[in-house]
Amino acid sequence: xxxxxxxxxxxxxxxxxxxxxxxxxxxxxxxxxxxxxxxxxxxxxxxxxxxxxxxxxxxxxxxxxxxxxxxxxxxxxxxxxxxxxxxxxxxxxxxxxxxxxxxxxxxxxxxxxxxxxxxxxxxxxxxxxxxxxxxxxxxxxxxxxxxxxxxxxxxxxxxxxxxxxxxxxxxxxxxxxxxxxxxxxxxxxxxxxxxxxxxxxxxxxxxxxxxxxxxxxxxxxxxxxxxxxxxxxxxxxxxxxxxxxxxxxxxxxxxxxxxxxxxxxxxxxxxxxxxxxxxxxxxxxxxxxxxxxxxxxxxxxxxxxxxxxxxxxx
Amino acid sequence: xxxxxxxxxxxxxxxxxxxxxxxxxxxxxxxxxxxxxxxxxxxxxxxxxxxxxxxxxxxxxxxxxxxxxxxxxxxxxxxxxxxxxxxxxxxxxxxxxxxxxxxxxxxxxxxxxxxxxxxxxxxxxxxxxxxxxxxxxxxxxxxxxxxxxxxxxxxxxxxxxxxxxxxxxxxxxxxxxxxxxxxxxxxxxxxxxxxxxxxxxxxxxxxxxxxxxxxxxxxxxxxxxxxxxxxxxxx
Numbered sequence: 001x002x003x004x005x006x007x008x009x010x011x012x013x014x015x016x017x018x019x020x021x022x023x024x025x026x027x028x029x030x031x032x033x034x035x036x037x038x039x040x041x042x043x044x045x046x047x048x049x050x051x052x053x054x055x056x057x058x059x060x061x062x063x064x065x066x067x068x069x070x071x072x073x074x075x076x077x078x079x080x081x082x083x084x085x086x087x088x089x090x091x092x093x094x095x096x097x098x099x100x101x102x103x104x105x106x107x108x109x110x111x112x113x114x115x116x117x118x119x120x121x122x123x124x125x126x127x128x129x130x131x132x133x134x135x136x137x138x139x140x141x142x143x144x145x146x147x148x149x150x151x152x153x154x155x156x157x158x159x160x161x162x163x164x165x166x167x168x169x170x171x172x173x174x175x176x177x178x179x180x181x182x183x184x185x186x187x188x189x190x191x192x193x194x195x196x197x198x199x200x201x202x203x204x205x206x207x208x209x210x211x212x213x214x215x216x217x218x219x220x221x222x223x224x225x226x227x228x229x230x231x232x233x234x235x236x237x238x239x240x241x242x243x244x245x246x247x248x249x250x251x252x253x254x255x256x257x258x259x260x261x262x263x264x265x266x267x268x269x270x271x272x273x274x275x276x277x278x279x280x281x282x283x284x285x286x287x288x289x290x291x292x293x294x295x296x297x298x299x300x301x302x303x304x305x306x307x308x309x310x311x312x313x314x
Numbered sequence: 315x316x317x318x319x320x321x322x323x324x325x326x327x328x329x330x331x332x333x334x335x336x337x338x339x340x341x342x343x344x345x346x347x348x349x350x351x352x353x354x355x356x357x358x359x360x361x362x363x364x365x366x367x368x369x370x371x372x373x374x375x376x377x378x379x380x381x382x383x384x385x386x387x388x389x390x391x392x393x394x395x396x397x398x399x400x401x402x403x404x405x406x407x408x409x410x411x412x413x414x415x416x417x418x419x420x421x422x423x424x425x426x427x428x429x430x431x432x433x434x435x436x437x438x439x440x441x442x443x444x445x446x447x448x449x450x451x452x453x454x455x456x457x458x459x460x461x462x463x464x465x466x467x468x469x470x471x472x473x474x475x476x477x478x479x480x481x482x483x484x485x486x487x488x489x490x491x492x493x494x495x496x497x498x499x500x501x502x503x504x505x506x507x508x509x510x511x512x513x514x515x516x517x518x519x520x521x522x523x524x525x526x527x528x529x530x531x532x533x534x535x536x537x538x539x540x541x542x543x544x545x546x547x548x549x
Contacts (some may be wrong), residue, residue, distance in 0.1 A: 032403050047335045117315075129421040176463065180496060184412065187405060187412070187413060188407055188413075188416070190402065190404050190405055191405065191413050193404070194401075194402040194403050194404050194405065195396075195400040195401070195402060195403075197396050197400055198396055198400035198401065198402065199402075199413075200362075200363075200364055200384040200385065200388075201362060201364070201384065201388065201394040201396055201400070201411055201419075201462075202388065202414050202461060202462070202463065202465060203385045203388035203389060203394070203416050204413075204416060205383070205385045224495060258404070274397075277534075299518075
């Protein structure tokens with residue numbers, strides 16, 4: 001078995017083993033751990049767009065909300081009809097949940113395609129602004145669709161997200177993005193980033209690469225949104241505003257653009273940091289922002305951009 | 315092999331090419347010379363599909379390629395080595411070469427092309443696992459040309475291969491250009507500011523001035539042209 005596949009298998013087994021003990025965990029730690037997993041999925045998928053392909057997107061929370069809302073809509077609609085009042089067996093729930101997540105991910109991917117095709121003609125700051133705008137449009141749309149709860153959001157979403165699902169999907173996301181970027185096809189993402197003209201000159205269709213990166217990134221953001229919705233059991237449009245997008249972008253930048261391992265570590269760190277800072281209460285966000293500034297000055301190339309043996313550092 | 319007729323290109327309201335025409339015969343080395351802003355790079359970028367012509371026609375092997383996107387033009391065997399050594403700095407030398415063969419699927423042919431590139435530029439073989447961004451200027455230019463050769467081109471356009479390279483290496487690079495043309499029969503369009511060198515290795519030359527062809531002729535003759543000598547060849 002090739003090494004990455006073996007790593008994925010071990011990760012899935014570990015996720016399963018850990019989740020067996022999740023009943024004994026302090027619910028607070030469980031909450032933090034699930035938050036880490038969801039942020040890892042978001043950051044690693046955004047890294048494909050912002051890091052490897054070099055297209056600065058500020059709309060990741062928008063795609064996350066598409067996944068959250070549509071997967072929640074699927075389970076809210078089907079769970080009572082299929083399972084009645086007893087809520088169904090664990091296997092039934094698992095199948096429905098998986099289907100709902102895929103629906104959420106695919107709808108987010110479609111949203112990524114719709115947003116990506118017109119906006120990826122733009123570069124740099126302009127692209128960032130347009131994706132920011134689209135992210136907000138998606139959020140405001142949900143806010144005004146009464147069927148999806150409007151500004152109050154959706155409530156009483158079945159709590160299907162277990163630690164296993166979060167950790168398993170984080171592992172799958174890391175696996176797929178890593179394999180994609182290290183494949184012959186995937187070098188095109190890095191080539192597009194490094195030099196678009198040279199990439200065109202060797203025959204790459206750079207527009208297609210950018211759109212593929214965008215769509216794949218949006219798909220995983222949608223999955224993360226679905227996991228989030230079924231973990232929190234309640235979602236509101238306000239939870240997916242541009243500060244959430246920026247939070248994910250910060251993880252990517254801090255981890256080192258296009259460095260998957262660094263981005264994973266940054267996602268873990270930036271999820272833990274606000275929790276660790278809880279004792280300082282009202283000064284928490286000030287200290288958090290201050291630490292971000294210090295980190296950016298001290299490690300502009302990314303917090304974890306050290307050379308690993310045999311690993312790509314950029 | 316390549317025929318450009320009445321090509322007009324502009325950046326917004328500013329006209330960069332005001333109707334240039336030229337012909338390139340199969341197997342030749344032809345050069346475009348001229349000062350800054352004469353439109354040399356614009357001409358190459360328009361031919362390779364990176365820029366769009368406002369008017370005019372570009373025909374490659376008898377077929378109109380004026381409106382084709384860049385990746386489809388490359389697929390026909392017309393390869394552009396852009397100015398300023400545009401290599402993929404976050405990929406290794408090996409991966410850069412692999413990207414050059416992006417459109418090829420025949421593994422035997424790719425391996426054969428690699429061997430040929432290593433024959434021409436042995437230095438690249440020594441640097442195979444190195445990140446391309448860490449190569450010297452001359453090595454990056456070798457890599458850019460090598461990467462283009464990986465795609466089995468029939469026609470190669472080189473934009474300022476001598477730009478920013480150690481003088482000692484410029485001679486080597488130009489020798490290699492002649493070698494590639496001779497051994498593989500690849501037609502070459504060379505854009506250069508170093509007019510002396512360009513005229514030395516080319517058969518035919520076009521002199522561009524503010525978007526027009528100001529002068530053309532056999533390179534050997536142009537070298538003795540008084541006007542050209544005064545403007546580009548330093549007396």
